[in-house]
Amino acid sequence: MAIYDEDPRPRVLITGVSDDASEFVKVVEQYSGVVHVVGAHEYSIRWESWDAVVSVGSPNRSEEHLFILQLGGAPVGRWDCGYPNSPAGRFREIGMWSSYGKELKTNDELDASLRALVKSDLLPLIRQRSDTRRVIHAPDFDLESSYFIPVVSDLDGRADAAIYRPDQGPREVIYLPDTVTDIRPWLLYAFERWADIDPDTFPAAPEWTDNPEWMTADEIDARETWVADCDAAEKARLEAERIERESQSALRELREKADCAERILLTATADPLVQAVAAALTRLGFVVEDMDAKGGEKLEDLRVRDGDWIALCEVKGYTKGGSVTDLGKINRFVERYARDTGQWPDARWYVVNQFRERDPSSRMQLLRGQDADVEGFAESDGLAIDTRSIFLLDKDVASGVKTSDEARRLLRESTGRFAYGL
Incomplete structure (x- = not known):
């Protein structure tokens, strides 16, 4: 047809x-x-x-x-x-x-x-x-x-x-x-x-001139170079993306690890906070004894030692600010310690994670507006410690900015408010 x-x-x-x-x-x-x-x-x-x-x-x-x-x-x-x-x-x-x-x-x-x-x-x-x-x-x-x-x-x-x-x-x-x-x-x-x-x-x-059969040798070499360059550029891009993904993953893993360890100092209350404070002080070289773990009558949360030196430490976590009422409780723990041992401790510490649901950068000074109470507490070798300062001091020791000996001496010799790095 x-x-x-x-x-x-x-x-x-x-x-x-x-x-x-x-x-x-x-x-x-x-x-x-x-x-x-x-x-x-x-x-x-x-x-x-x-x-x-x-x-x-x-x-x-x-x-x-x-x-x-x-x-x-x-x-x-x-x-x-x-x-x-x-x-x-x-x-x-x-x-x-x-x-x-x-x-x-x-x-x-x-x-x-x-x-x-x-x-x-x-x-x-x-x-x-x-x-x-x-x-x-x-x-x-x-x-x-x-x-x-x-x-x-x-x-x-x-x-x-x-x-x-x-x-x-x-x-x-x-x-x-x-x-x-x-x-x-x-x-x-x-x-x-x-x-x-x-x-x-x-x-x-x-476009028959694009057919390798009808290309010159120079054109074929240039085409092969072009394809190879494109492949190399793509491999480089993929490698850069792989490195970026792995770096982000490593950062994410470290962030999650810190959330469950050091950063608990800034977020927790009750026993998790006590354990985080104890761990941080231990990293600084103190010998820390968890008194709650012993059971029996309620005593201070921690006893912190550096050789013969000892501090009684009470740890609190609040969604609002710290309370001067806690200072009286610590004084009673100190009196009980003196009756039991016949000695006074070298220091009494009030460790507080206050305003714990806020960004740490926006939190107010510990016991703000209670200067007279803080000064009275200092006269009895008392030290009110913001957990933000423990976090920052611990970080500086880990990064080599300070030695653990310097960090412990700074804590031992301080009274009143401890506001390191704030």
Whole structure:
């Protein structure tokens, strides 16, 4: 059967473009046999007379013989859900989901030319978008001839760009995000790929000088260098991101560790706070005895020793400020100690984590406005200690700013308020 007036191939329809897309159309015309721009309200098209569709957004038809290059919109094609009696039907539309992470991954199994194109043209565009974007939820294609190849995807496997053949729909779709504005390199890649699939419809690569068979030796060397440089740049970027992730993870682990150890000095009350104070003083070189652990009659929380020197220590944690009432309790503990041992302690310490639910930087002075009570407490070798100061002193010893001997001497020789670093 003879066919007359058949247009040269590939015969390409353009859909979804605006009236001012003349440059876009010119690019497609340059590499196609014939091109027709489908109007917004044009329906009388014989789709079987066309080979490919370049569509901005989702095309309004998806004949099985068509090859489609699609920029954004709902992905064309359907997948076989395997439930022929379902009220929704056996075939379902390929879905799009929101992706909230900024991380991206590429497909290492792509051919070299596509990998290079992705790295040079596609990744920079996607990385400029906001963290939330619409991506293709990878369909579970059922038919043997179907496939779904992610080109760029998030870490959950949902694709920003993909090449696929659906269970029902066009012969192949190359789907790109709508941020792609330079259609030329993607059209060249699509025609080159489709020429391998259907050489009668796409009789030759449109840019035959890009074919390595017809390149000079210098061009081939330069192309290989370009691809290698792109690969090296991508590996360097991935390595930098890996180092950043590992550094953030290490910082997060240390923060969580500090939250359960040193930072309890700034957040806790009751027994956890007592234990944190005891641990910090022990790190400074004091010998600390937990009196509550002995049971029996209620005594001071801790006895803190440095050689023959001893301090009785009461530890409190409050959502509000410290209380001068506590100073009287400490004095009673001291009197009990003197009766039991026949000696007076060298110091009496009132250790307080006050305003513990606030940012430590915004907390007020310990026993603010109670200077007369603090001075009276100092006359009896008393020291009111803000746990913020213990935290800061402990940190300075750990970092080598002060020695543990200097830290212990500073505490032993202080009376009144201890406000180290505040």
